[in-house]
């Protein structure tokens with residue numbers, strides 16, 4: 001049982017709920033989607049105990065609800081976000097729209113340090129309510145599991161504050177929240193590099209048990225491969241699982257190190273060459289691709305999806321929700337952009353925000369599909385086929401959102 005997902009696990013025979021017939025039930029797996037028409041779903045308390053064709057349903061039970069002309073699929077998993085931050089970067093966006101350069105924006109006080117300053121100035125209460133509102137928007141778009149990174153505090157006190165906010169979001173739900181420590185986002189402006197690296201190691205000792213993952217931003221202007229190796233090895237010794245931001249702005253050469261350290265996911269990969277992808281694929285690492293970042297920044301460099309596919313490298317998708325490079329809330333949008341911009345098939349894209357996204361959080365035994373033993377997190381679409389998510393590309397077909405077997409959001413009539 002995973003403590004980050006199953007905190008409210010209960011069971012009991014009176015607790016069984018049968019749903020069906022369902023016009024179309026979509027059950028993602030490692031290599032594709034299983035589609036049941038008509039389907040049925042049985043959950044006991046918070047967890048699925050059976051899913052399949054309606055004719056094979058367990059005998060002697062009457063269904064609690066029927067959705068004969070609807071599609072049901074698992075809730076979406078967003079495995080890479082930075083939703084806890086102070087302020088926004090609207091002014092910076094306006095400057096970019098007006099043709100100002102990155103250097104001019106930095107000179108005007110923009111960029112990540114602007115967010116760090118505003119996050120430090122914000123109270124815990126303010127940060128909590130702003131992040132909670134963002135999670136509500138994501139819920140209405142069908143996202144039922146969200147990874148959230150720290151990384152705008154960049155000091156022991158401020159990073160601890162962000163972890164407390166994330167912990168409160170996790171406890172109050174309704175989504176599953178997975179906390180990641182990203183103290184190694186950038187070196188803070190007010191501290192020497194070597195001193196901050198030492199401080200990061202101390203911080204990791206203090207936050208054991210408060211974060212599931214430790215992540216490092218490896219790139220030009222952030223951390224080097226050598227620094228990342230040191231930090232991630234320390235994190236692994238302390239019992240954290242590992243993630244890495246890499247090859248977003250340049251080719252870093254991090255891939256062999258990521259493979260050796262057995263990171264769970266390698267994120268961005270816009271500049272990762274085929275030989276480096278081979279390392280990631282062989283190590284069974286999940287790639288997390290973030291197409292809305294490149295789209296939002298009007299970039300022209302895209303990850304090499306054809307090679308990833310050929311190598312069998314598992315690909316998840318995420319919003320990277322953050323104020324500077326990706327103010328996107330919806331995994332539906334990310335999925336559609338992956339088809340349009342990255343050459344994903346619709347089926348690959350849906351796997352990328354469900355089962356494969358669960359892999360990126362090492363939660364693929366808990367969320368991301370609707371097989372027995374998984375959390376009963378599912379969406380009811382007001383359409384009969386999952387393909388409508390692409391056919392009507394700017395419409396949200398999510399009608400109901402269920403998490404842990406409970407209806408958590410319903411569109412108003």
Ligand SMILES: [Zn+2]
Pocket residue numbers: 080081082245320
């Ligand atoms: Zn990120």
